[in-house]
Amino acid sequence: MCFSAAASFAAGGALGVAGGLTIAQVKKKSELPFASIPLLFGIQQAIEGAVWVSFGSPILNTIATYAFSMFSHVLWPVFVPVSVLLIETDPTRKKILQLFSFVGLAVGLYLLYFIIVDPVTAHIVNQSIAYHSPHFYVIPTIALYLLATCGSCLFSSNKIVNVFGSVLLISFAIAAWFYTETFFSVWCFFAAILSVLVFWYFKRKSVAVRLIETG
DSSP states (O other): OOHHEEEEEEHHHHHHHHHHHHHHHOOSSGGHHHHHHHHHHHHHHHHHHHHHHTTTTHHHHHHHHHHHHIIIIIIHHHHHHHHHHHOOOOOHHHHHHHHHHHHHHHHHHHHHHHHHHSSSSSEETEEEEEOOOOTTSSHHHHHHIIIIIHHHHTSSSHHHHHHHHHHHHHHHHHHHHHHHHTTHHHHHHHHHHTHHHHHHHHHHHHHHHHHHHOO
């Protein structure tokens, strides 16, 4: 997160609780990946807290930086489209989401390769953490990353998932415009907070099921 270790750990704890409550509402195994998004963001925020406290300890900093990068660069472009695909019920949209999943896998593997061969580093800039990963900041890579993460949500047949994708895209633009050097850390924080929409998705679904059962 873009303020301090304490803020990152607090966000991680809150999202961990929200993630647990979200997972508790899962009725089908296919829903579990999508329901896990808030919890995974909570873990990522806790890891960034570790990045904050690791400056001055090179080994710990390297481990924490790589752990954060595995979430931000590799996990999300693969995980998000697959999780959206698994909860999709429309056959046509499922086929489209399979393409998004393929794009996400390709982007994730591409970035994983460069994380391995070209080390990622982190440093503090204006009370935020800047992650030095030049291969991500190439425009085609960013475009495909956004296509996999935000685009897959926009093609869902569920309105709440559409909202999630829309605000993710808007928050990306805000972070990139106002926090140019540290935008990835800031955007990940925005995305983490926005992941509470996943809880809303399952809460509304649970309410709808109860109304049907009692009706």
